[in-house]
Amino acid sequence: MVQNDQFLKGLPDFFLGNSESGISDVENNPTPIRKRSSIKAHGSGRRHSNSRHVHSTPVRERSRSSSRAHGSGRRHSTSRHETPRAPTGNSMDVFPMPMAKFQACGLKKLVEIAQEVRRIGTAEPISSSFHIKRMGTTEELHTLEDKLHNSEERDILITQLSKIGGKNIRDCSTKILDRLMTNSLMAQLNMKGHGSKTAFQCTALYSTMIDAIKKWNGKATDHDIYKAVGDHLKHAPGRSGGGGYTAND
Secondary structure, three states: OHHHHHHHHHOOOOOOOOHHHHHHHHHHOOHHHHHHHHHHHHHHHHHHHHHHHHHHHHHHHHHHHHHHHHHHHHHHHHHHOOOOOOOOOOOOOOOOOOHHHHHHHHHHHHHHHHHHHHHHHHHOOOOOHHHOOOEOOHHHHHHHHHHOOOHHHHHHHHHHHHOOOOOOHHHHHHHHHHHHEOHHHHOOEEOOOOOOOEEHHHOHHHHHHHHHHHHHOOOOOHHHHHHHHHHHHHOHHHOOOOOOOOOOO
């Protein structure tokens, strides 16, 4: 009993039923009530935030499920667009095709291209440079010389040679000579006919070349053409097929 009395004395009057002291304590110290209200408000805020998360969760789940469905749709779509299998027929348009069929198709196309080139060559105007024949012997040169005495043949050759062109007069002169003659034939010529060679300056072909170069370039002079042609003929033995230099060179 003594211990109980001491314990009761130690308790505040509010717990012992003294309402006045309890009311006075509450009035003097209103802070604990405010703390409780703040705690309640904070707790309600947590509950509100939790409710928000609860409501937002189904939306996320729906978005995830829709993305999964979209992804599966993509997989299905890619499976639909797979590379079709090649037909088993004898069609030449199948790719990739076996090596034997590929070679046969390639050879067929090459033959068609060659035939088309021949057709274009025969359809080309006679005045085109495509029809210039390259000479390799002095006999062929003499045959051409006889043809050039005809004015029509000469005019056709002038038109043909003028279409060859070049970077400058020297380049045009050398290109015309290379188109007309081989190095073997040019090695047998020089401008004035020194030694055992034929004088190219006195031929009808040379005069035809001058007219063709002047038709291509109106500023070309006889001196420039003479020097370019002479130098190219002089070095013909040293080029491929020229036969090499001799004592007459």
